[in-house]
Amino acid sequence: MLSIEVNNQSKVRVENEKAKTISSDYLQNCTKNRYRKKAISDSIIHTHLHGCGSGQVQQAIYALQTALCINTKTLVPQTMSTQEEFLAIKYAAGILHTKDIIEHVNSQLDKGIWSDVFLEILDCDPKGWGCISTLFEKYLKEIGVLIPTIEEAARELVEHHVLLIASGTVMPCVQFKKILEDIDNYDYYSKTKDYLGDNLGIHQMYGWYYEDYCTVDQINQGILEASKVWVTTYAKKH
Structure with a gap:
């Protein structure tokens, strides 16, 4: 087996920005209202996934679950592979979508983890990529997660x-x-x-x-x- 040798011509790769939108009624008003009240406790112990994915990827990631203590005011990542860091990596690679961010927000709120940016994301209407991605970057900055190149x-x-x-x-x-x-x-x-x-x-x-x-x-x-x-x-x- 030989590795594939690249030819001399450089391959031009052009990626068109896709409109990553979801319906503005994605969240029912009752769901929004349920998340308007801040969690009583500032510190919650929960199981934090190392990354995210689906199918075989997700099964393997689940095997690497570890318990973390999360402070909802600072939410400082305690490992090199926190869920937020992995999302930031996918964001930089151009493979994170509006739906992924919404699902992450809902997941964090279900765990009792609060950020004012979460409410901004839920209230964003319409939920277009431009608005959601800007708020997602704001959230990453808030928790101290850098977006890689x-x-x-x-x-x-x-x-x-x-x-x-x-x-x-x-x-x-x-x-x-x-x-x-x-x-x-x-x-x-x-x-x-x-x-x-x-x-x-x-x-x-x-x-x-x-x-x-x-x-x-x-x-x-x-x-x-x-x-x-x-x-x-x-x-x-x-």
Whole structure:
């Protein structure tokens, strides 16, 4: 299996801003009113997810749940992979949507975690991406979570997915496809030196993913072994 060598022509990637809107009646008035009263306690102990996702990603993330003590006034992240940090990474990568932010706000309020920005988000009408994204950035600033650059976000997403692959708890080819989807807005083509994706260290996995002369089992095994090499070579040491 050979890694895929990139051609000399730079691939132009143009992403059009999508209107990420949801219906203005997304929340019933009774739901809004229920959230207008601030939680009685300023400190709540709850289970905080390391990231977010769906399907296999979510199942793996659930296995990494840890108990955190959250102060609702400061809400300072206590790990490197808090839910808010992961949302900020997805936001920077251009894969976070209005619905995701609304769901996060509702989830936090259900846990008794309050922010005045939450009410602004719920009251925003219509719930267009421009309004919601501005308020989301305001919320991240309030809790001290920085929005990474798109390159930083791409590297964080790659590490997130590759660690899952290396753990052996997910289907390697399916998870690698998620990597390519999540970093689609990042131009790793022009940053390639010899083999496509080598600036992110995913060139071997990339080659296996597009291998035409192997069985699915062989491809999965190849991606799995390459992911383990990636972990020893590129993964941050926390």
